[in-house]
Amino acid sequence: MMRLLLCFFILASHALAQNGSFSLKRPIALDRVQPAGNIFAVTAIGEVYEMHDDGKRLSSSKYFQLPSNMSPSDLVSAVIGGKKMLLVSGLMQKAGFVALYDGNSNTRLWRSSHVLSGLDYSPELTTLYVASADTNEIYQARIGDKDNLVHFLAEIAGARHLGPVLFDAPRQRLIVGEVDSGELYTLDLTSRRSHLLARNLGSPQALMLTADAKQLLIADAARRTIYRLDLSKPDTVPVIFSKLPQFSEPVGLALLSAGRVAVADDRANAVFVLTSSGLLDTQ
């Protein structure tokens, strides 16, 4: 099976980052197997791509296709039990789902009566965290549990529609985006209390920590901007990290080698590669 996948990978390889970007129809989420694995992308039409970053260029190949009734929202790559796995959240048959993929085969499926949006995974706690797009609630599920439902974890006071979720491991908290009001919240995993982290954004759709976990990058779809928030200092406000004229609706982020950043743009049908200073990586 792995050989077949490898052949498929090589044959299907079709896109190469040139001039800092490459075409991909409606990419909505990116993630990377840390610390230096391949990058995965999922598109709004349910295609999952694997990308290889050689330090200069990003090459991509179609990995597999999600079932037609799955409409994805987010994707997280993780190493679970020594295996490279993918978690995909979204909407299926009017209800939310999180699917666990080992290679291209679906091995677990969690359901929720709510539309599920942002997703992240804690390797230490072997727990997945997922937000609800139609409420202000966060849910969790442990990989080892037999249960096939996600369970209520906490609600974000003051929020209405949640989007991206990020597990902030050093601070043992979640960072959650409110997509309507343009706010970011933290959720302490011990006290389960939420606090406002940042406001006055347009619509945060993706979150990413830098390698040192001191900076938070925020993809703002409404403002067509990638913001940076310094988490090492209190009371800081998001500042512009990148505002390329090519951005149309940035909705996905992934950290590449040498501090470079991949940005999935849903409306531009492209993945842009930025340098560590936020410029288009044209090398």
Next chain:
Amino acid sequence: MPRTAVPQTGGDCSLSCFLLALFWLLAVNVAAQEPSIIFPPTTPAPGTAVRFIAVPGGTLPQAEIANLIPSLVPNPSADHKYVLFVDPQSYRRDKNHRFDIDMYLKPSDPQLASMRRFLVWEDPTGTFADSLAEVTAQISGPSGLDTVTFKLPVHSDDSPNLALLPIDGAYPVSMGSNSTVTLGVKNNLNGLHSLLSGSNSDIKVTDDDCSTCWAGLTAELKRSQIAPGASASLVLHLQPNTFQILKRNWAPTAPNSNQGHLTVSITTHSAEGGLDVPQDLAVPIRFTPPPLYLLLCLLLGAVVGVLMRVLLSNPQKDPFSWRTNAFQFLLALLVWLVVLALSAAKTKLTIFGFELDPTALIPAGIITLLAAGGPAVVAKISEVFKGK
């Protein structure tokens, strides 16, 4: 991090306070001119609401405006202070499955003619049929306040897009051979097309009560797009397992009553940004027997009736006659034909208090048995029923 206080003199303070106030006033003025769009909630049906949320997305470069203009639909405001452009090509679901639209606001005054982009999200509450609804937007910006009314698609996240057109009774299904059943489905939506999600192979037909009764069940929607208020045929292709169906449906039932339900699971979405809505359509069915089986039951009933008649008769008074019995046999078949004709004319057939369907196997056999047996057999069976 510790914060240090900055010592200030009185004179410096008055100057800095003045500058600060001036800056604040300028900032407020600029903020007041920053255009904003507010959509009061629209009510597509009682107890429901649709909120649109407009998030400013900044000023558009001239080159981008030139590319966009041909595809935009202009909506002038009531007092002609602004033009709100809607981009119908931008209708889509975002990564969080919310319907979003690109809108562009331009003041009518050429001096203030910068075009601003807004990302507009739909936030529906309650269940209503998706429709093309009139919405009002309140605009504030450099030209002052104004309102604009225009049409936008509104979507409920879970309203059924299709309705099964009803028929009187159940759909007849042959239990003896492959057959098709044509259902009528109607687009439930107001002003929006209903579109089949996926292909016909994604439509599933199941029988939850008896999955072994079928060797194959498929469906085909004859039109993948159904216009508002229009209907289309949904054809079911059925391959029955005759013996399984006979085993489960041997008992007589009233004509036109259901003998089961097929469930057609179909997923559709409304045009212009609707979500996939899966629906289960319950199709009542009634089995019709294979003609050969029906003929055998009729003949068997008539033969048994004649035999019973012979056995119950007194050989002295009523000696055996081939001619008479053959006549009774044929009469029984004729009676069944008459009952069948009456049944087609909505006449109910009730035997011993049971309403029977003459096209079903056992009732057909009972009719010919009683008709061939004559009064003696009927009287004997009545005695049995009355417990004499």
